[in-house]
Amino acid sequence: SQQGEEDPQALSIQEGENATMNCSYKTSINNLQWYRQNSGRGLVHLILIRSNEREKHSGRLRVTLDTSKKSSSLLITASRAADTASYFCATDAGNYGQNFVFGPGTRLSVLP
Amino acid sequence: DAGVTQSPTHLIKTRGQHVTLRCSPISGHKSVSWYQQVLGQGPQFIFQYYEKEERGRGNFPDRFSARQFPNYSSELNVNALLLGDSALYLCASSFDREVYGYTFGSGTRLTVV
Numbered sequence: 222s223q224q225g226e227e228d229p230q231a232l233s234i235q236e237g238e239n240a241t242m243n244c245s246y247k248t249s250i251n252n253l254q255w256y257r258q259n260s261g262r263g264l265v266h267l268i269l270i271r272s273n274e275r276e277k278h279s280g281r282l283r284v285t286l287d288t289s290k291k292s293s294s295l296l297i298t299a300s301r302a303a304d305t306a307s308y309f310c311a312t313d314a315g316n317y318g319q320n321f322v323f324g325p326g327t328r329l330s331v332l333p
Numbered sequence: 334d335a336g337v338t339q340s341p342t343h344l345i346k347t348r349g350q351h352v353t354l355r356c357s358p359i360s361g362h363k364s365v366s367w368y369q370q371v372l373g374q375g376p377q378f379i380f381q382y383y384e385k386e387e388r389g390r391g392n393f394p395d396r397f398s399a400r401q402f403p404n405y406s407s408e409l410n411v412n413a414l415l416l417g418d419s420a421l422y423l424c425a426s427s428f429d430r431e432v433y434g435y436t437f438g439s440g441t442r443l444t445v446v
Contacts, residue, residue, distance in 0.1 A: 251431060256434075261372075261442075262440065263437040264425075264435075266433075266436065269434050321378060322378065325374055
């Protein structure tokens, strides 16, 4: 079974609006990472947040982590059509046997 | 600097056949992992190799095997292909996954007919 579960499964917004995606997980983690995937191609690493961090920024991206609720959120501000993609959270328990555990993803559509 | 390269990009095989997928990591990356992504789902972990040794294995049958070579490139082998093996197979390499995360290749799209 998958560790992370993204919510919503799909999101459609207008250009310029903000997009928020959420991720919930089940077990303790070392870090949580967000990835983007365009049209079934390879995944692109966006941001990594450690278990002792609460918030992290990278350009238009803002990630929060609440280990007490076992949840994370990814905020994309001032979205662009080029942000249209699937977004996945991946949890890393530091256990080589598990490696990264990805959720099913959120499909974001940014309409011009 | 070249990214993670995978070959072939697309492949069509018949049930029962064998397939070998190849991956070259980023120069300097000693860790390679393989993931299977079925359409509409997130990637599922298959194997991780570090310094030519298997460091982790996901919940996949013994039909799946892999190895890593002295130059850190890797092969994923799947025997006795089933229709359900149709998926995008992703290779990822890392210098330190807990610091930098993974860099993924573009994947090999395998279709089993």
